């Protein structure tokens with residue numbers, strides 16, 4: 001069972017490595033790179049939101065911090081923004097420390113609201129601190145490299161790193177503790193779990209990889225402003241939708257969700273014109289009403305139903321981690 | 324000093340005094356029963372010991388160290404386990420995973436946690452439900468899961484809050500048998516239960532409270548015959 | 563000193579109108595225990611209805627709002643009954659999916675407005691829109707004064723409704739303890755639907771009162787969602803009185819912030835207060851009074 005899944009993962013990775021060989025059109029590669037960026041943010045968010053159950057409506061803060069770390073390196077110091085891919089996640093993580101200490105005093109929807117307002121506070125800060133951030137005019141860089149293939153491999157590398165790290169965390173004692181906290185915080189405390197500490201243990205890597213995605217985004221798109229990278233609906237809420245569509249608290253859910261969202265988004269934009277966001281909104285409502293745990297999530301339920309009918313015991317090894 | 328000592332516990336919620344000036348102690352291996360009418364403060368006492376609520380005033384000592392200032396998870400780490408009157412299963416986790424979540428307190432290895440969880444589920448006669456999701460268990464098994472999970476943290480003192488409430492007589496007997504087995508394993512227990520017969524049979528001593536204050540403390544027969552207790556349970560007319 | 567007085571008065575007047583919107587939110591929150599991120603979008607829809615009446619039929623906003631209210635009441639009931647209420651049956655890992663559903667509703671409403679009215683900034687130009695009254699040396703905008711007083715009247719009427727009528731009492735009972743209310747014979751699901759309708763109608767009223775003062779465009783909803791949240795948290799959830807106090811505080815904080823700090827940081831002042839209250843005063847400012 002375990003060997004089989006390792007083999008599958010290797011096969012998926014090999015296929016991913018071959019993508020640019022098969023798909024050459026820059027536009028198509030561009031879409032795929034966007035999907036990868038959202039998979040990274042989604043996977044990172046999922047660790048905190050899906051597994052630990054701490055739904056953050058403010059992940060744009062970390063994304064934006066990462067993006068600005070890269071952009072401002074170039075803007076102020078003329079240092080290559082690629083260093084931002086290292087600096088950005090570090091800054092996002094450092095900022096997440098006090099945020100965690102403050103916001104984890106709150107539970108459930110109150111936590112969500114606190115994170116939401118923090119994300120907005122960062123947007124306003126970066127808009128108004130124009131001496132430091134160039135304000136609403138944003139930051140523009142001239143990329144040295146234009147080959148999409150190059151960006152594809154870098155982003156793929158970051159995604160693999162994110163998936164691997166979260167997978168290791170989730171399938172360890174920490175993972176059990178995070179899910180316990182999500183399922184019942186009082187029960188978790190009664191079992192000797194220091195809940196605030198473990199929530200922070202989920203927040204730090206979550207902020208780290210979101211920041212890394214932000215820094216990569218800066219390098220890739222070459223222009224950011226506070227309304228793009230600190231955006232509530234287009235970043236913070238979007239990432240939640242990505243995860244919910246794909247599968248809350250599943251390894252591959254965020255990636256599946258990102259693929260479907262970006263693909264549908266592009267499709268709608270191309271075919272529906274100005275009604276595209278409306279259709280998107282309708283889709284959001286339908287997903288939440290009919291696929292509350294996402295495609296990957298509901299698939300496992302279906303599979304299990306079938307298995308039970310056949311009288312075979314058990315499911316996958318780590319099925320406890322989701323519903 | 325005794326194994327466990329609670330001294331002058333007071334807990335106020337706004338204007339309401341839920342626990343007032345309550346003192347008691349336990350020796351190792353003992354079972355202390357706590358009885359009292361609805362709303363008399365029994366669950367609150369548990370919440371104070373396990374530090375789910377901070378004390379308004381008073382002191383609690385466990386094995387000679389003062390514990391009332393420690394955070395809740397530390398209390399468990401020191402060896403005081405608890406169950407909840409309103410059960411709090413980790414719903415979307417299987418029974419074995421619930422128990423593993425407790426076992427991880429003493430180990431970092433998944434293998435060892437699983438092995439310990441297997442032993443404990445067997446000990447609590449939950450073995451056959453190992454892979455069932457906690458949310459689909461009936462109430463009797465949920466109550467037992469509470470105990471199993473708590474046992475996995477290797478407590479020396481276990482606080483059991485109304486383990487038999489809502490169970491039919493046969494299920495209650497099973498639960499009581501389990502509590503006896505736990506005591507025989509050397510674990511000290513404080514138990515809250517409404518059914519007098521159960522408490523009389525199982526407790527070494529009984530503490531009766533009403534309106535958060537002690538009204539009697541002693542051997543089961545003494546407490547059961549105490550006029551204040553009879554009054555609290557049956558009303559003035561019977562005293 | 564005059565500038566200060568003028569700033570404070572403007573803040574209070576605006577705050578009174580914000581409060582009406584926030585009362586709508588707090589009513590819904592009280593009964594449904596949900597976080598409704600679509601509330602601002604409902605305000606926006608209400609504003610567009612009033613605007614439409616003005617633009618097409620020349621109906622003054624202060625009358626148009628009486629059309630806008632029933633429309634929004636109806637929309638609110640529909641949303642509650644056919645969408646949010648459905649979630650009760652859905653089993654999800656994250657209870658926050660309810661918040662997301664309201665985000666979806668917000669998107670749909672906003673984009674529908676954008677399709678119909680485009681993204682243009684619109685405003686109603688009535689005779690009194692830009693007139694001011696002078697008080698001492700302070701100049702105060704007339705629509706602010708009118709809007710404030712109408713808001714106060716509605717708040718008072720709502721208060722009477724909640725305390726004196728059977729329906730109002732049922733709403734308060736459901737808000738306090740749903741199970742107990744059901745046990746006493748209250749049809750909780752019907753009450754919930756009606757409350758959502760009333761909350762939406764109040765949102766429409768507040769929005770219509772603000773119409774002469776604000777530019778209207780589809781995304782203005784976000785602004786009001788944020789404001790009502792801040793107010794609700796400031797005032798303590800589920801409390802009408804709290805919402806009024808919260809509204810006045812927010813109005814003044816914004817107005818003072820805009821005058822003395824800078825326009826750009828104005829919104830941040832509210833957010834920072836919001837965060838601080840969320841963290842340190844979980845019951846809102848009301849809990850201070852109780853101590």
Ligand SMILES: Nc1ncnc2c1ncn2[C@@H]1O[C@H](COP(=O)(O)OP(=O)(O)OP(=O)(O)O)[C@@H](O)[C@H]1O
Nearest residue numbers: 336339341359360361362363364365366367368408
């Ligand atoms: N968190 C709380 N906030 C305010 N009051 C509380 C709280 N918890 C308990 N109380 C009050 O404290 C008193 C004691 O409650 P407690 O739950 O300890 O009673 P109990 O003896 O366990 O009752 P039961 O037999 O019904 O379980 C009650 O009046 C209750 O309303």
Ligand SMILES: [Mg+2]
Nearest residue numbers: 365366367408
């Ligand atoms: Mg109790």
